[in-house]
Each structure stands twice: as structure tokens, then as C-alpha cells.
Amino acid sequence: MTPNAGIEAVFRAEYGRSVAVLVRFLGDIDLAEEAVQDAFATALRTWPESGVPPSPAGWIITTARNRAIDRLRRESSREARHAEAAQLYAQDEPAEExxxxxxxxxxxxxxxxxxxxxxxxxxxxxxxxxxxxxxxxxxxxxxxxxxxxxxxxxxxxxxxxxxxxxxxxxxxxxxxxxxxxxxxxxxxxxxxYGGRAELCTEALRLGRLLAELMPDEPEAVGLLALMLLIEARRPARTTPDGELVLLSDQERSLWDGALVAEGQSLVRACLRRNRPGPYQIQAAINAVHSDAPTAAATDWGQILQLYDQLAALTPSPVVALNRAVAVAEVEGPKPALALVDALDLDDYHAFHAVRADLLRRLGRHTEAVRAYDAAIALTENAAERAYLERSRAALVRT
Structure with missing residues (x-):
């Protein structure tokens, strides 16, 4: 790994923790964020020659702390600022409470x-x-x-x-x-989930902490269940070459069985409480997907009922778009397309991708190609863009 690649990896993995530690240490969000950014800028200058240190996160936090203290001393000659900086230099880690x-x-x-x-x-x-x-x-x-x-x-x-x-x-x-x-x-x-796996790992870690912190909050448990069930599908979401595989085409034997079982167990616990919320309903939708041994065996009727509940709790264009996908499986692409066309989501790539697929299924290929073009133009994720480009190319060849 090159030094610059090492710095990027450290940034992606440790930026949030570094800022959190510095905020606790300094009590100032702006100063903490600037100090951490300054520390990474220093790493870009020095690590290519000196190499990545044995404890890169510790190096970033220590450097950021020293930069913040130096800035406090530079910005004012007031005695209070000097005293504050001296106190920070002498300060040990604050006691947890x-x-x-x-x-x-x-x-x-x-x-x-x-x-x-x-x-x-x-x-x-x-x-x-x-x-x-x-x-x-x-x-x-x-x-x-x-x-x-x-x-x-x-x-x-x-x-x-x-x-x-x-x-x-x-x-x-x-x-x-x-x-x-x-x-x-x-x-x-x-x-x-769009490409930075370390953020999924961090979100799951935080989700577990929240569920432990608030065991009587069913939405915290529901969120953890939702993330576990989605994360379980990661091994099947792309081919060895990095190509995107849709849920309907995934090899379900590749799903992480332990994560599926944990997520389903949490969903059942939420159902027993009978205090439904948006995250619990989304988790239940994903649990239905994970229950089916094959895509063809998916209970789309139950999924549509769950989307009806979700739309009643949290009505939004994105929820309506996802519900339309379920409508297409239960009632067919024509009524689903009518629902999609009524949505104001022109700047959302998934809107155009769903619309393109529905138009394709209806045999309206010229319109479908235009919808694929719109989706491709709005898609930031490389794997998703490549999938959309392949789908468009296949349609043009027909």
C-alpha cells in the first residue's frame, strides 16, 4: 500500500473517531474538526517520506490535539487562552460518566x-x-x-x-x-452500502450500542434488525468482478446465515411488542425477503401490506417508489408505472431506474432507454452505473 493510499484508508476508518475524541477533549466542534483536518494534511506531507506510523489513529489524534493547542495560543495573547492551552496540555483523558x-x-x-x-x-x-x-x-x-x-x-x-x-x-x-x-x-x-464497507461496520457497531443502551426502544432494535438483514446480503450483491447483482438474481446460499438469523430474531421480538415504527416495518420487509428460499417464492403480497403500513406511518415519495415495486410484483407493471409517474423524484436515480424497468416490462423500449439514460446520468456509484449501462445496452440490442 502506498503512503497516500494508507492515509486515505486511515481517513476513511478513523476520521469520525478522531473528531469525536477531539470534541470531547476541546469542547469545540469547529476547532476539533479543523484540528483533525490539519492533522491529516500534515500526514499527507510527512508520511510519504517517514511511512505510515505503527498507530496511525493515535498519531492523528495526538497531532490534532497539539495543533489545536498551538492554535489557541496563537490566536490570542490573553492570559485566559494561555491558561486554557496549558490546562489542555496537562489534561488526561476525561473520566467517563x-x-x-x-x-x-x-x-x-x-x-x-x-x-x-x-x-x-x-x-x-x-x-x-x-x-x-x-x-x-x-x-x-x-x-x-x-x-x-x-x-x-x-x-x-x-x-x-x-x-x-x-x-x-x-x-x-x-x-x-x-x-x-x-x-x-x-x-x-x-x-x-454504496461502497464504503467500513461505514457499514461502524453503523452496525453503533446500532448494537443503541439497542443495548435503549432496550425498551423498539425502533432502535428495529434499525439494528434492518441493517443486519441488509448486510447479510453483501456477499451476494456483487460478482467476483464487482458487477452488481440485483436481489432477485442473488445466490441466496451466499447470504450470511448468522446475520439473517439474528436479524429475524430481532424482528420477531419487535412484532411481539406490537409497537410498530418505520424501522421495524422496513426490517420486517427485509425479513420476508430473507424467509424465501428463492426469489420466485417471495411473498410479495405480504411485502405490499407492509409497505402500506409504512406509507401510512411515514408517507414520502421514496416510500411510494419502493411500494410501487411491490405493486408491480402483485398487480403488474402497468398500475405500478402509473404510481411511479405521479411521483416528484426527477433528481433521484432510483426513480428513473425503476421507471426504466417497468417500461421495459411493458415493451415500451424507446421510453425505457431514455429512462435508463436519466438514471445513468444521476448515478454516482460505479457498480450501479455499470449495471444500468448493461441493462440499457441489452435493451438496445433487442
Missing amino acids: GPVRDDRLRLIFTCCHPALATQAQVALTLRLLGGLTTPQIARAFLVPEPTMAQRLVRAKAKIRDARIPYRIPRDADLPDRVRGVLAVVYLIFNEG
Whole structure:
């Protein structure tokens, strides 16, 4: 591995933890993020000659801490600033307290303060914890990049101006913050499922911590079940050459049986509680898929019923699009296409991909090719784009 590749790997794996540790140490989100970025910039300059250190994450955190202290000393000659820097130099790791013991999970709960709008909570945490760029976060929210940039700036300003402290949430604080926290973890997982496997691993780790922290919160258990059932399919999702394999074409013997069993067990536990929520219903949908020995044996009628429940709880164009896929399997592509055409999702690649497939099944090949073109133009993931290009090419040849 080249030094630059090593730095990129460390960044992808350790950026979130480094920021979380520095926020706890410094008590300042902006300063922590800038210090970590400065440390990685220093690594880019020095590691190609000196090599990747034995403990790269420790090197980044230590360098970031020293850079932050140096900046505090440079920016002001006031005695208080010098005293603060000296105190930080002498400071040992703060004692752990409260119910949340994990730095990254504590950072999520901090960003998910009720004073911030839910979307701002999620966007800010994705930026700090996942190291995602503003364009990546904008795509996750289906909004323009400038809109997302403004949200991130406003969220940080709100934390600063309202003097929202970085502190460990108490038990009483957890219920008010859980919605944003669960949304953050699931978006981290989704970003990882698009190609960054380490983010899936991190999301699953955080999901297990949340389920342990809040065993009486069925949506936390439902989210963990959902991620486990989706992650179980990863070995079958691509060919050895990296080509995407759709769920209907996957070799189910390749699925991770242990993850499937764990996810299904959690879904059954959620059903016994009878307190349905969006993550639990999505987990149940994936459990139905995992129950079927073959794609042909999938109980699409049950899946459609579950999507009806999901649409009633959380109506959205994306939920409606996924429901239309189930409608196509139960009632046929024509009624499904009517549902899809009524949606306002023109900037979403999956909308055009679903529409292209429905048009193909209806024999409307010229329109299907145009829909594939739109999907390809909007797709960022290389494997998904290649699949869409192959599907388009096959259609043109017919």
C-alpha cells in the first residue's frame, strides 16, 4: 500500500473517531474538526517520506490535539487562552460518566440536540462522524449542494450561539434525541452500502450500542434488525468482478446465515411488542425477503401490506417508489408505472431506474432507454452505473 493510499484508508476508518475524541477533549466542534483536518494534511506531507506510523489513529489524534493547542495560543495573547492551552496540555483523558460510553455515539447524541431541526442534526453528524463531504450529504437528502452547505453552517452556528454544551446525555435526554440518532446511523449505513464497507461496520457497531443502551426502544432494535438483514446480503450483491447483482438474481446460499438469523430474531421480538415504527416495518420487509428460499417464492403480497403500513406511518415519495415495486410484483407493471409517474423524484436515480424497468416490462423500449439514460446520468456509484449501462445496452440490442 502506498503512503497516500494508507492515509486515505486511515481517513476513511478513523476520521469520525478522531473528531469525536477531539470534541470531547476541546469542547469545540469547529476547532476539533479543523484540528483533525490539519492533522491529516500534515500526514499527507510527512508520511510519504517517514511511512505510515505503527498507530496511525493515535498519531492523528495526538497531532490534532497539539495543533489545536498551538492554535489557541496563537490566536490570542490573553492570559485566559494561555491558561486554557496549558490546562489542555496537562489534561488526561476525561473520566467517563453517564449512560453513553462511546465517543462516537456521544457525538451523535450531542449533535442530535432538540434545539436543532432533525435534518440539521443528521447532516451535521454525517459530516463530523462519517467524514462525508457536503455533496455526499446533499445526495443523501436529495437537496442541492448549496442548500446542504447552508444547513451545516447554520447548525454549527446554532450550537455555538446557543452555547449547546458537548456533554454526555443523561437518561432523561435520550428519548428526545433518539429519532435523529437513528436517522444518522441508518444514513451512515446506507452510505457505506454504496461502497464504503467500513461505514457499514461502524453503523452496525453503533446500532448494537443503541439497542443495548435503549432496550425498551423498539425502533432502535428495529434499525439494528434492518441493517443486519441488509448486510447479510453483501456477499451476494456483487460478482467476483464487482458487477452488481440485483436481489432477485442473488445466490441466496451466499447470504450470511448468522446475520439473517439474528436479524429475524430481532424482528420477531419487535412484532411481539406490537409497537410498530418505520424501522421495524422496513426490517420486517427485509425479513420476508430473507424467509424465501428463492426469489420466485417471495411473498410479495405480504411485502405490499407492509409497505402500506409504512406509507401510512411515514408517507414520502421514496416510500411510494419502493411500494410501487411491490405493486408491480402483485398487480403488474402497468398500475405500478402509473404510481411511479405521479411521483416528484426527477433528481433521484432510483426513480428513473425503476421507471426504466417497468417500461421495459411493458415493451415500451424507446421510453425505457431514455429512462435508463436519466438514471445513468444521476448515478454516482460505479457498480450501479455499470449495471444500468448493461441493462440499457441489452435493451438496445433487442
